[in-house]
Amino acid sequence: MNQDVHNFIAQHELLKGVDTVIVATSGGPDSMALLFYLWEMRKPYNIRIEAAHANHQLRGQESDSDEQYVADFCGEYGIPFHTTKLDIVGFATKNGLGTQAAASQLRYQWFDELLKGRPNSCLATAHHGDDQTETIFMTMVRGVNLLKETGINEKRFLENGFVIRPFLGITKEEIEHYCSRVGLFPRSDTSNSSMKYTRNRFRHHLMPFIKKENPSIHTHMQRYHEWQRDDQQFLMELAEEALEGITLQKSEQSITISIEAIERLRFPLQRRVIHLILRYLYGKNSPSSTSIHIEQVQRLLNRHEPSKELHLANGLFAYLSYDCCHFSLKPPKRIQQPHVDLSVPGEVDVATGRFTSYYLETSDIPKEQKYMTFLDADKLIFPLSIRGVLPGDRITGRGMTGSKKVSRLFIDKKVDASFRGAWPLLTDGDGEVLWVPFLHRSKSTDITDKTKRVLVLVFTPNDEFFLFHDYKSITGGAF
Template sequence: MSAREEADHYGWQRWIQDRHEQAMKRKLWHAGDRIVVAVSGGPDSMLLMHMLANMNSSDSLAGLQVVVAHVHHGFRQEESDDEALLVAKQAALLGLPFEMTRVDAPSHAQRYGMNAQAAARELRYAFLREVARKYGAARVALAHHADDQAETVLMRFLRGTGTAGLSGMAWKRSEEGVSYIRPLLDMRKQDIVQRCASRGIIYANDSSNNKRSYLRNRLRLDVLPILEQENPRLVESLGQMAEMMQGDQDWLESETRFFFESHVKAWKGSQSVSVETCLPELTKQDELISYYAATYRGGCLLDRNLFLKVHVALQRRLIKLILNYLLREAEQVNYDTVERLRLMAVQEDPTTLKADVGGGVHFHKEYNRLIWLLDSETVHPDLSESQQRALWIERTTAEGTLQLPTHAGTISWTIASYKTGSNHTYALKNSSEAAFDADKLQWPIKIRTRMPGDRMRVQGLNGSKKVQDMFVDMKVPPTLRDSLPVITDGQGSIIWIPEVRRSDMALVQPATRSILHIGFASSLRK
């Protein structure tokens, strides 16, 4: 070995040692960890692969167990094929397990209405998690470097951002049981290329990095060189700022998440992350979740009074966290959207408001509640004629129970004889029950959902009143109004809306001889 080669070898080993010590200080890994390294074929990821491979074979260092993962995104077919082949060959030479997948990022983007880069990222991370699970790896190593960090911070600054955006990329973050680590985050790109050259590491050049149609490329090729004329250490300065912001962001995020977990009722699909003891001021809140969860694909409920008590900074972060929970691409929710929802939440009048957030999410302010719902339309099925007939109560059926497929509850009834002074009583416990003179009703009795223009003759009032107005008077939240059944007689006249009002039809009088007693058992009251 020549003196030059010996010096290069020593320099490489010294650099490996320094990288390992820094990673250990930052707790990026522990000795013996199994790590999946994402390798695209570029100089940064190829250097990272060689660095980890060296630690893989060194008992004096971390003794890491390294698995190489490569994603063919389907953008540049021939060039991407060459990159995949290069990574596979280099992994084999290093004696590392190699996993690869081919994805169709353009089609995925079109299917879900995403931009191409976001689609590629989603598919890439999904594969990295899959490989990590396969090999039992708790960490995935990414090759982002200091120039990437500077570009990210500037890009977010130009688009408008807060502390979270200016904190850039973290050295380490955890998501879905995997820790993503960035061991090269403080290295300049030029130093990475130089290190590859001195070590003889082969890499590929991505031609898309020179396309100015991408904002990131324009920042790297045109903007950063101009700014560095004013501050030659701009990249380092932006990296330091991002790290300081990350500390602030970590604390603020922990406070926001604590509030979310303590006070927000949240669900998505069959998973619920709500806390059962939350919102003591609204005792019905835990009951309401059963209706919402059965009706909407996802959502979040919050007591508005609690929201008003916290600082505006936490209010904004809480709204962003909620949207991040519900939306596929929540990182694209801008400040204007968050602030619009926040101002709607804090304003006193009107007491009910609704806003379309996008992505199938709608925000509702309903009296004392703030509600975010994924898919505003209910998932109640259209009923066939036979199913509709099953929601009739016939005069000849003395008693029974109906499970309501379009409502959150059941209807039960009895038809019995009545005599003044007899043991039978029609005394009602609450607004979930009603009694009618069975002989004065038009049969059959029907149960349906509310309809536009519905009116009802109200007991104690002259004439009829709009059902919509009754809901407003009773402060029934708009998102719950379809959960209440509307009971009509055989001619379609509304005789009762459980928990709202009863009509003045078929009142029980001293001369009444037969009573229809109806009860509504809402799943909201279980």
């Protein structure tokens, strides 16, 4: 065993730059073996050994006896000893957690506190190769997100330091044999035989069969975990680069991506890009399983329908808008532009921006842009108004014979159906549509060589407008 552990520590450089190792010691065979092994090897490794015992207070006097056993052992060998009592039941009840999850969270919080202000120290836990195999199978059977790590890392980073697992290369049987050989008499935790815990059911029912089929399964599983982790990290790095390239807009509560761009990615990268989006928006509230959500989003993207909507877990929405897919923690807005009069000259705020109007001499007319239009003031029928589209609206557009339905214009320009009611239209006193900003202008009030007065209209969009559209393609990069 000694040589296998030493090789594992060297291979993964677990003690590089470390001068003090705090061993998490429960009093059971695994942790006592680790404490004694590192204590025996303290001089060859040039490290100082300390012990840390967390009393979970779940087994009454038995828990207190475990604490006293570790304290006595450390006293006999002169090992500095840290201890704490954790309110597992109270923490689990308050946070809606199971006992095991609550114990793990509190335990690692305390470990992190022990490492605070000690830059050359680390904490060691006695997770071994059988734990690794159990964890991988438990994770796979549970059916959690397939892009998440399934096993136990040989090194885990905390806020104030890191945790090492030197025993991941050996089995429980080897540990028990080591305890017997060196004369250790560890404590026995009666809860380890309880079938109410998932790990115990895997340990007692599944592991004997697996180890009979392959006695070296722990070696294979450790290699499997390390290779899978390296592959995942590499693919995630590629996915992060890809996401940056396909993102059109991003805020704390929403991300908009190009559907055409994500469709050019291979499926493995698509999955990871979607995973990154969900992880970013969910944050700490991420559901325990998102593999189904990833597949749902992929199906949404591959339907090739201009307008579709998907309700995901925890209030997250995904919805299509032609070539855009929006992910938002807020439901899609159904904005409607009300009828408002436009002062000339003057300004008026509308649902998606601001209109500004002023007069110019014909000699001062600048180059026309998509966000502005020039009207022959003497051809206008006042008052001018801004309103949303109405059934039957048509525009006598420049460069066309006859007129065109505004609704058809929206379809041709790929304006999302949910946003068409918010798109502002400039109309005259007779209700004729003179201008649909960024999309089309009427020719009925065109400037000619006979024009004496020019009315300039400028539309400045706000964030609500840009939320639904790739502003560069619509505005020509003007805003």
